[in-house]
Amino acid sequence: MTVTQQEIENRLWDAADELRVAMPEAQYASVVFPLMFWKYLSDTWDHNHVTFLDENDGVDGLSDAEAHEIEYRDYQSFEIPFINKGKVGEMRASWSAVLATVARPGLGGRVRASLQAIEVANPDKFSRLFGSMTWTSEEVLDASVLAGVMGAMDRVPKMHEGNMSHDVLGGAYEYLLKRFSDGSGTRAGQFFTPREVVELIVTILDPQNFESVYDPTCGSGGMLIASANLLKEHGGRGYTLRLYGQEAVNDTAGVARMNLFMHNLTQFQVEVGDTLRNPLFKQPDGQVAQFDVIVANPPYSLKWTPWNNDPRALGGIAPRSAADWAFVQHMIASMKPKTGRAGVVLPHGVLFRTGQEAAIRQRVVEDDLLEAVIGLPANLFYATPIPTCILVFRAPGAKSDERTNGVLFIDASQRFVKGKNRNTMEPRDIADTATAVHSQFDVDGSPADVDGDAGIQASFVSFDEIKRNGFDLNIGRYLKRTAAAQADLGTLIEAYNVARAERKRTEERMLTVLAEAGIEGFDE
DSSP states (O other): OOOOHHHHHHHHHHHHHGGGGTSOGGGHHHHHHHHHHHHHHHHHHHHHHHHHHHHOGGGGGSOHHHHHHHHHHHTOSSOOOEESTTSTTOEESSHHHHHTTTTSSOHHHHHHHHHHHHHHHOHHHHTTTTTTOGGGSTTTSOHHHHHHHHHHHTTSOOOSTTTSOHHHHHHHHHHHHHHHHHHSGGGGGGTOOOHHHHHHHHHHHOOOTTOEEEETTOTTSHHHHHHHHHHHHTTSOGGGOEEEEEESSHHHHHHHHHHHHHTTOOSEEEEESOTTTOOOOBOTTSSBOOBSEEEEOOOTTOOOOOOSSOTTOTTSOOOTTOOHHHHHHHHHHTBOTTTOEEEEEEEGGGGTOOTHHHHHHHHHHHTTOEEEEEEOOTTOSSSOOSOEEEEEEEOTTOSOGGGTTEEEEEEOTTOOBOOSSSOBOOHHHHHHHHHHHTOOBOTTSOBSSOOGGGTOEEEEEEHHHHHHTTTOOOHHHHOHHHHHHHOOHHHHHHHHHHHHHHHHHHHHHHHHHHHHTTOOSOOO
């Protein structure tokens, strides 16, 4: 039977909703995605196994080894092995087999054993796929709740290609990601970047057939998937892209791997680790690997341990209080010569903050690596209401002649639809902003084909003008309507946050000194 997108989404959410008695919505993903992917693998394996039996009437005359060789050569692309093989309780590590045992004690243990067995049996495909699986412990998730989730998810129609396309599967996965993000508050940013922001960055960078795409903070893998989808939409072959990602959180990396598989993308490698401290994609000489396209939405103003003599530290070392420019430096080092380009989402503070960040910013502009600064609408993200911007970089010498020795500034902050929980950008907003980036500019830096009345301002600003402004990249300095209409909201918010934090530190020091002197009664 044909399965509609709405039907599978509704039933998957019914399964997720079984968890409401056991955990906050922010934690649903760690349970639902492994179960969903396990069911997908099992349904696919069962479907292919039935096809193998139907097309091989003489299988009874073959030895187990011969039958296994034929099946896995011609029908199966992965293995669903047995657990407790040769012992009491031997069973295949499949969804249907374990589901039949939900009334018996030890359900979580059987689920964990099954998922681990699948990882071990398919090391080239599913190694570390399912994450830590702490939820399989009855101390974390009661067996009755786990049984309820599995029972509800089993009402989702068979999840194999004979019954539903990868477009439906991938769409259902993205639907759950968004639902979990809508309900999970500030934690959402760790695995979900708003789709319109992803599409805008990927549209600007324009991946091509057989190129490599890298996300150093890949979350759920959305930017990698969007790269393949956009290439396919433009008549290219998305499956030819080589996709790479690194993610610090083990469970989130598992979500990314499952997401990529659900979208029928198999040429990928997702590693677990802190990209700044320990980048895992390396060249033979130990330097960081280089890629054609680099995309990222790193955690904003992350406190970090600064580098010590790291070759990535172009122009200096980012302050301990904010790793934003350290992520940029890593991305610049990861750009392949001649073809490399990068796009990153960051808070407006990176454009004007002083100190060590200013030194890095100056070097990046002096080396002519920054191509564009794009101001986005406020409240686009689940994790923060502050305005953000996209910075676009090109490898040394990779800029077009008309873009050298300057930076393109674009204000798209007015192009949004106001929503209850967050604002959104419509497809036309994305298209118009991308058009502005790719526009031609006259000798005065004015765009040839961008309509200011459409809510987008753009200007190409020379290196000399940026230098006169002390390498301050605040959009309001170069697009006057932005400064007048918005009073540079990004600057105000950043300045307020900095002042507030400094006041708090000063008060804490003062109270400590007073307490040591025996003077009390000043704390709130």
